[in-house]
Amino acid sequence: MCLAIPARIVEIDAATDIAQVSLGGVRKEVSLALVNDARVGDYVLIHVGYALNKLSEEEAEKTLALIREMGLLEEEATHNAATPGGEA
């Protein structure tokens, strides 16, 4: 039962293929080694330190809404509402 969480890329270090992503207002570092053509602003699914694949904004929002509904992103939901676009 392994959740993968959608997060938006806010910064990419091309030299290391490492991205900063915003997960409900919290920044995390993930490797982009397993995805092609990821750009700043894209949503990616992240799992255990890696971006797995790109998602459309619609898919990402749908998934995040479910995760919030499960009570797992409650605090960040409020934060996001206050600052659209998170830290991008």
Next chain:
Amino acid sequence: MSDPAGRLKIQIQRSTTGVRCTIRSTRPVTASSMLKGRSSAEVATLLPLLYSICAKAQSYACVGALESALAAAPAPGANHRRQLTLTLETLREHIWRMLLDWPRLCDGTPRREALAGLIAQTRALFGLADPSGALFKPGGDTADFDASAWLQGCGAVQSLVVEQVLGRPIDAWLAEVVGHDSLRAWAESTATEPARLLRSLIQAGESALGDCSVTPLEDIEHAALAARLTAEDATAFVAEPRWEGAARETGPLSRRRGSALIRALEKSTGKGLLTRLSAQILEVAQLASLLRQPGEADQAASSSFGSPEPGLGLAEVEAARGRLVHLARLAADRVLDYRILAPTEWNFHPEGPVAMGIAALPDDEDARLRRRAELLIMAIDPCVAYDLDLAPARKRLAPLAEGQDTRPSTLQ
């Protein structure tokens, strides 16, 4: 709440009697209750969005439970095609660990490019197997698919297994590696990352480390399992499951224990690191071999569905990391109850194979003990981030030595 997927907190302590291991989990095991009140079609759409790591296993278990609860048979051939996509997903998950995580623990080189190629290939194959997007919806759909593109894609996956895992043709490996000596000969003569890890374990005398007596999760009668999953304490059960009073294990080792190679390894080194890692390699070889004969079913990883009572559906599928169970109770096509019992809760149970295997490790200097614990965790594969906290060695307990390393290692 920056880690909605939850984490495993694995703590190792030393005492005069040896090593102790405690495991706590923050995984959201009751999250599936938010599916209540939704229609079966909605649940079948939403669930794989959430549980997207093993989305095919989750989708298959979900649709199997829903169809059983609805007493609706899938379209002819739908379950066969669902099982094929699950086989591909299991291959991808195992090879992922072998190319990315295994090299990290034996001074190898992570094969990120090969893995990225495999991920793209399996994604394309998933699309080919399900052109209408309805394969995992109740009733299923077996719209015509491009058989020649499918075979070509499967051929590419098999080539990757040969080049990156086995180092020789699949059938040749299966015929040749059938016992301890032949496994050792393969590990010593092959340049792939999985062979390198096995070679390093054998040379360091670490093959038997982590042996434990936790028994495999046997087949359970549907009615008995459904009763357990709908009992008053079902929430506690799915968080720390036991069967007949005992912790159990599930996964490649349990599935492959009937094979000649695993029987021989269990006899010579027990259920330690070498046997566990070999079971994963064997599973990759056997599943990759089946891709060529799509009519053949893998008995060791078969799925099972049933309806112990009207409106109640139960599904058991073998996901990469072990048996995944979904239970759905429906009335008038609305979900009244939904439960998921995942393999990680069996394997990372406080008395399960990881906890018992780590407790069986010999006490040693910090770095060595930590590496061996990480090997065992990797061999059983949690599919979720974990923190491994190594308490200070007993001899250094009091007074606290200055500068000692008590930092947890964190894998994200």
